[in-house]
Amino acid sequence: MVQEIGLDQLIREHPFFEGLDDATLELIAGCAANERFDAGQYVFREGQPADKFYMVRHGSVALEVRAPGRDSIVLQTCDDGDVMGWSWLVPPFRWKWDARATRLSRLVSFDAICLRGKLDADPALGYAMYKRFVRVIAERLANARLQMLDLYGAGKE
């Protein structure tokens, strides 16, 4: 028999949400939905309203930037277990990049409009969520800096 893990359980077990109380987890689960993207399909596009954030269940999503007359440039990929998207937290709440599934990807999306209102109304909840996103942002920033260093560039004898 195939046993499917419900969104509620998935959220409870994900390290990103660790430490949140039951009521908050229930609230977050209430804003969550499963979404499926085929290879090549866009999860969101640059400039569109950032009204969601995502958790990658399975698959891989490339965050990329378009460049006229050339192939898009991939900044990073988000893979199994990664939390993706924080433009919903920062005005003007629009995506900075394109997000494209590089293979069949199953994501959990979270309705940010619903959450944003709740975070504004409840500073303790807002702080708890911001703390979690700051960690993701800091990790991405550190990784982006390492990528910028061009570590594998030519050395010397």
Add this chain to the structure above:
Amino acid sequence: MKEMTALKDPMVPAPFRIERVRKELSDTFTIDLVSAERRRAFSFLPGQFNMLYVFGVGEIPISISGDPADPETIVHTTRAVGSVTNAMWKLGAGQTIGVRGPFGTSWPVEKAEGLDVVIVTGGIGLAPLRPAIYQIMSNRAAYGNVCILYGARTPEDILFRKELEKWRGQFDLQVDVTVDYATGRWAGRVGVVTKLIGRGGFDPHQTVALVCGPEIMMRFAVEALAERGVPNERIYVSLERNMKCGIGFCGHCQLGGDFVCKDGPVFGFDKIAHKFAIQEL
């Protein structure tokens, strides 16, 4: 531990004939050597290096990248980044170069038996680890999970790509590759190699980690391994310094109280962790 065959006088290069030179990447090549004297087999331990001498140009240290089980052919993979390596790349089959070695310490391949092994490497750092991978694969049943986590600059810079693809196709190996820069044509991962450590299929408390790549990469890799719970005494790194004599006489490669050519290049991280933190070293 396997006996290694050191050359008679460590300061006198022995003549070796170039059997083949092949291009690996736009700036990287592999050179296969056989003893010109044909007197004895050459054996080495994974992680060791030789001093290769292009006559009339100069001598440089290069890690051995071939199979330790093959005593006939010595394989080295290097980047053409200076006068010696550029001259070496121009040599052809049948020409002779001088070899001193093997020198230095080795990866703890035998000590890792019974444990998981995670190999974290980037760029040309895969070359000194390839002999360890060969040896582990030849005795695969002696190890737990084996993960190879490899980072390259771009998809075009993935070293030993065919071999990585072959290893990835095996049921008993986890091979994860990521690149720092890519266009939308690349369907693989983009991001730093250290990110792969978090998702590697190994038990951190029962794992030996072998790390080789640019020193900045190694610093962050060690940090990520520690975050997963791998203790310092089971993390090994390979350092690169200005090695000249290969036997700890000249002091060019001195790292605090150690000589990288003699006490390294492979170090247990617990032995040098404090030196990693000293910026001047």
